[in-house]
Amino acid sequence: SSGINAEYGGYYSLLCDQEVANLPDRLHIFFHADLYPEYDVDVGGYVSFVSHADEEPLLVVPPQNNTLSLVFTRSDEFGFTKYINSKLEKPYYCINAQLVARSSHDDKDHTQKS
Numbered sequence: 001s002s003g004i005n006a007e008y009g010g011y012y013s014l015l016c017d018q019e020v021a022n023l024p025d026r027l028h029i030f031f032h033a034d035l036y037p038e039y040d041v042d043v044g045g046y047v048s049f050v051s052h053a054d055e056e057p058l059l060v061v062p063p064q065n066n067t068l069s070l071v072f073t074r075s076d077e078f079g080f081t082k083y084i085n086s087k088l089e090k091p092y093y094c095i096n097a098q099l100v101a102r103s104s105h106d107d108k109d110h111t112q113k114s
Contacts, residue, residue: 002097007045007063008090012083015050025101028071028079032063035092039063045084045092051077063092072101 005011030047039062046062049071058077061069073079 003095005094005096006091007081007084007094009084009086009088011045011081013081015078015080023075023078025072025074027099027101028069028073029097029099030061030063030069030071031095032065032067032069033093033095034090035063035065036089039065039092040087043085043087044082045088046082047071047079048082049073049077049079063094065092 028047041062046060047069048057049059049061050057051074053076059071061071061079071079
């Protein structure tokens with residue numbers, strides 16, 4: 001999946017049990033643009049990666065102007081955008097995509113024997 005989001009005060013994303021069940025390994029790609037240079041993490045808007053096995057976030061990716069972030073996650077790891085509060089003065093943009101890793105089972109299906 002991919003998209004371009006204008007992220008503004010009040011924006012956030014959720015994790016839903018039905019959406020995270022049996023997800024494959026994947027690469028998350030984020031490119032943040034049009035942020036104030038003095039962006040403050042207290043505003044929120046960072047992407048937090050969690051797993052069922054850990055109580056604390058595995059990784060936190062704060063938005064930084066003109067920065068590409070690549071995060072590989074396993075099937076039991078998930079990302080969500082932390083709530084952006086009203087301290088954000090103007091929206092910024094995030095171009096995002098997810099690439100799904102092929103499993104070894106997929107490779108076997110595409111191999112032909114002579």
